[in-house]
Amino acid sequence: MISAFVVYSKQFSRPINELAQLYGQIQTALAGAERIFAVLDEESENKDGDRNDPVREGVIEFKNVNFSYVPGKQVISDFSLKVEAGKKIALVGSTGSGKTTIVNLLMRFYDVDSGSILIDGTDIRDVSTDALPI
Ligand SMILES: Nc1ncnc2c1ncn2[C@@H]1O[C@H](COP(=O)(O)OP(=O)(O)OP(=O)(O)O)[C@@H](O)[C@H]1O
Ligand SMILES: [Mg+2]
Structure with a gap:
């Protein structure tokens, strides 16, 4: 009876623990995604000048x-x-x-x-x- 109780209670608690872990992982992934999109949304620096004629010598x-x-x-x-x-x-x-x-x-x-x-x-x-x- 005792061993059946232990086995059943483990079977009952394992998926609940796994769900809790999964929730933690999803939170971490969301925080990561937020940072990735912050970088992707960054405006590129426009440092270009107007002179388009190619550099000839390179002095x-x-x-x-x-x-x-x-x-x-x-x-x-x-x-x-x-x-x-x-x-x-x-x-x-x-x-x-x-x-x-x-x-x-x-x-x-x-x-x-x-x-x-x-x-x-x-x-x-x-x-x-x-x-x-x-
Ligand atoms: N991004 C930065 N922000 C603030 N100070 C910096 C930065 N990069 C370098 N420095 C400072 O500018 C000075 C010159 O650094 P630099 O990296 O050009 O030296 P280095 O001659 O290349 O040295 P090393 O031989 O170690 O490569 C140093 O005092 C350094 O602390
Ligand atoms: Mg250096």
Whole structure:
């Protein structure tokens, strides 16, 4: 009698436990879906300039560039550099000196605070992304 009672009560409680677990999983899935749609609904940044004529040579020039990620904490100050077309150059410096930042600025993940970055003499902020060879 006792063993039958134990077996039956387990059979009775198992599906109830499973339902409770399932409800938890559904809640987690809903929270996840909400975040996924928040990302999908994000407006794309329109950073395109008007210049559509393709970049010909690819001379890159940084002119007196100043930049900070956090206002007041200058990362790049008065940086100038000219790279001739087709040249390979290396940026060398201690960690945190701003090497990756230079590349981030060139890729327009961020825009300079002052000064300019030119490609074939045109400010990269005026060039459309379609005009850039990738
Ligand atoms: N997204 C960011 N927000 C705020 N500060 C940042 C950000 N990225 C980098 N920094 C700061 O900017 C400075 C330059 O960082 P950067 O990553 O350009 O250095 P790095 O020369 O590439 O260093 P490493 O040799 O370690 O790669 C550092 O002081 C860093 O803490
Ligand atoms: Mg780096």
